[in-house]
Amino acid sequence: MPRGGSSSVSVAGRERKDVEKNRRIRMKNLFLHLESLIIPPNHSKKGVSINDLVDHATSYIKQKQEKVEGMKKMKEKLQLCNEGSHKNIIEVRDVGSALEVVSITNSLSLNGSSLQLLGSIINIMKEEGAEVVSASFHNVGGVTHHTVHSQVRN
Numbered sequence: 601m602p603r604g605g606s607s608s609v610s611v612a613g614r615e616r617k618d619v620e621k622n623r624r625i626r627m628k629n630l631f632l633h634l635e636s637l638i639i640p641p642n643h644s645k646k647g648v649s650i651n652d653l654v655d656h657a658t659s660y661i662k663q664k665q666e667k668v669e670g671m672k673k674m675k676e677k678l679q680l681c682n683e684g685s686h687k688n689i690i691e692v693r694d695v696g697s698a699l700e701v702v703s704i705t706n707s708l709s710l711n712g713s714s715l716q717l718l719g720s721i722i723n724i725m726k727e728e729g730a731e732v733v734s735a736s737f738h739n740v741g742g743v744t745h746h747t748v749h750s751q752v753r754n
Contacts, residue, residue, distance in 0.1 A: 674728035703746040
């Protein structure tokens with residue numbers, strides 16, 4: 601067999617080996633990155649198996665999806681709480697793992713409905729598994745602003 605033919609085969613084989621080696625290194629780096637994102641840094645087990653890592657990632661993603669769905673449901677309930685009332689404005693802001701609910705009410709037409717609305721907001725948030733961290737109100741120029749901050753529990 602001619603010498604040039606065997607050399608091209610060995611070069612192609614070496615290139616394949618290099619491509620495969622680079623692929624394995626890249627996959628290893630991707631799994632290490634996934635592990636750093638999902639497993640807490642103070643976790644006692646170092647070098648989690650790939651199967652365990654993928655299982656953990658899958659359950660972590662499902663848990664986060666359920667949390668997002670719960671937050672969406674809570675947001676819808678809070679917005680429904682305000683339907684039919686033209687005097688109130690309710691804004692629901694997603695702030696990471698927390699929700700901020702701001703209610704703006706015309707103080708001149710209160711008749712106690714502002715406090716009932718605030719109570720309804722807090723009750724809905726508790727029903728949906730949120731922990732109310734703080735609640736405050738400010739009355740400025742006949743307009744009452746209620747703000748409720750909550751942390752969504754896992």
